[in-house]
Amino acid sequence: MRIVSLLPAATDILAVLGKAPELVGRTHECDWPAEIAAVPVVTTSTIDQDRMTSREISAAVGGQHQGSSLYGLDTARFAELAPDLVLTQDLCDVCALSYRRVAAELRVLDTDTRVLSLEPRTLAEVLGCIRLLGAELGAGALAEAKVAELTRRLDAVRAAVAGRRRPRVAAIEWLDPLWPAGHWVPEQISVAGGLPLLAMVGEHTGAMTWDSLIAARPDVLVLLPCGFPPERTMAELPLLTHNPQWTHVGAGQVWVLDGPAYFNRPGPRVVRGAEVLAQVLHGIAVGEPVTAAEARRIS
Numbered sequence: 001m002r003i004v005s006l007l008p009a010a011t012d013i014l015a016v017l018g019k020a021p022e023l024v025g026r027t028h029e030c031d032w033p034a035e036i037a038a039v040p041v042v043t044t045s046t047i048d049q050d051r052m053t054s055r056e057i058s059a060a061v062g063g064q065h066q067g068s069s070l071y072g073l074d075t076a077r078f079a080e081l082a083p084d085l086v087l088t089q090d091l092c093d094v095c096a097l098s099y100r101r102v103a104a105e106l107r108v109l110d111t112d113t114r115v116l117s118l119e120p121r122t123l124a125e126v127l128g129c130i131r132l133l134g135a136e137l138g139a140g141a142l143a144e145a146k147v148a149e150l151t152r153r154l155d156a157v158r159a160a161v162a163g164r165r166r167p168r169v170a171a172i173e174w175l176d177p178l179w180p181a182g183h184w185v186p187e188q189i190s191v192a193g194g195l196p197l198l199a200m201v202g203e204h205t206g207a208m209t210w211d212s213l214i215a216a217r218p219d220v221l222v223l224l225p226c227g228f229p230p231e232r233t234m235a236e237l238p239l240l241t242h243n244p245q246w247t248h249v250g251a252g253q254v255w256v257l258d259g260p261a262y263f264n265r266p267g268p269r270v271v272r273g274a275e276v277l278a279q280v281l282h283g284i285a286v287g288e289p290v291t292a293a294e295a296r297r298i299s
Contacts, residue, residue, distance in 0.1 A: 001137065002083045004042060005030060006073075008260075010087035010118055012267030013130055016146050017139045025081045027071075029227070032261070032269075040081065044072040054176040054225070054236060058207075085136070086115045120266040121202040123187045127151065130268060150271045153287060154191055157274045160284045161193030167281055169194035170218035170251070173226045173259065176239045177207040181224060184270055185263055192277030194220065210245040220281060221251040224259030230293065233259070237298065254299040255280050262294070 004025035005011040011030040014020050020035065025042040047057055116136060120126045127147045134143020169189045173181035182205035186196035197216040199205050223240075225233050233256045240246055257263060257280070262273030272287070272294075279290040280297075 001085055002081065003137075004078065004081060004083040004086045006043065006086060006088040007118060008032075009129075009265040009267035010089075010133070011036060012265060012269060013118075013133050014087075016268050017130070017134055017137065017142055019137055019139065022137075024083060025078065029260075040077060042074045042078050042081070044074070054174065054239060058174065058177060083113050086113055087118060087133075088115060089117055089119050118266075121183050121204075123154070123184050123191075123270065126184060126266045126268075126270055129266070146268065150268055153271050154274060157191050157193075157278050157286050160286050161278055161282050164193050164282055166193055166195040167219035168197055168217060169220045169222060169277075169281065170197045170213060170216055171199075171222045171224060171263075172213075173205075173224055173264065174207075175223070175225055175233075175236050178210065178213055179207050180205050181263065184266060185224075188263065188270060188274045188277055189281075191274045192281055194277065194281045210243065210248075214245065214248045214250070218249065218251045219253070221249065221254045222257050222277070222280065223255065224257040224263045226264045227260055229260060230256050230258050230296065234296075234298075251299075253280075253297060256296050256298060258294050 001022050002024045003014065003019065003022050005014060005023060006027055008027060008030045011023065011026055012032060014023055015033050015036070020033070023036060023039050026036060026039045027043040028041050028045060030036060030039075116133070118129045118132070120129050127150060130147050130150075131140070131143050134140045134146075171181040171185050171189060173179050173185070180198035182199035182203035184201075186199050186201045186203075189196040197218055198208065198212070223233055225236070228236070257273075257276060262269050262276055275287045276290050276294050278284045278286045280295050
């Protein structure tokens with residue numbers, strides 16, 4: 001099967017199902033595993049993250065996750081690739097091309113390509129997408145095995161932190177304006193033995209005020225900006241630390257985590273995110289040792 005993935009999380013799922021060799025096209029943001037670098041890129045972005053500030057990026061997307069026009073599709077390349085299956089989503093137009101946009105493009109191209117939309121909001125739904133894609137690709141047995149493995153790892157995290165005091169945790173997925181992480185992230189925090197603040201499980205969040213963050217009284221603040229590697233987050237820290245209200249937040253610990261790898265994308269690596277959080281919140285190693293690239297404490 002010839003597959004084009006317009007969703008980085010879907011690319012992650014293809015990889016764990018052993019279907020990366022069937023990937024003939026990807027987004028400019030699909031960066032894992034390393035071997036997909038040779039796969040043709042069929043999307044572009046109007047956002048220059050290297051030159052624009054967080055505030056400028058937020059203004060460009062309208063501040064409300066309504067950025068379908070942020071992404072361009074190379075329709076000529078797309079047509080040349082002649083995919084049998086296109087993977088996309090309709091959950092967040094800032095995260096990827098939407099199902100509606102892709103379907104419209106395919107109507108213009110007059111192809112019979114199948115479009116599958118993956119839109120998980122919770123950990124259970126993330127695992128469900130692995131099953132769904134496995135069934136679609138004739139890899140149902142492997143998908144079930146992978147889901148069982150990921151479930152065991154989540155259970156291992158829960159068992160490791162059971163009975164410990166749960167610190168109050170604020171997860172921030174954008175720094176300017178402040179934006180709390182919702183969807184599956186509150187569950188990741190709960191699994192790792194924390195008390196999630198500012199967002200409910202499955203919630204599609206919005207920008208918040210500094211007063212809201214201060215009122216939440218977090219013990220731990222984890223910074224995992226959407227689409228930013230840790231190095232970019234570290235460079236953006238003055239947006240927080242130079243704000244006059246920073247000293248009133250009162251968090252005893254502040255951590256920079258790898259958002260794109262383990263928290264922003266609803267793929268199999270969200271389980272690793274829970275393992276990383278167990279180390280951050282309780283100093284407990286579950287699974288592979290947590291590296292400085294995955295989590296670094298700044299205060």
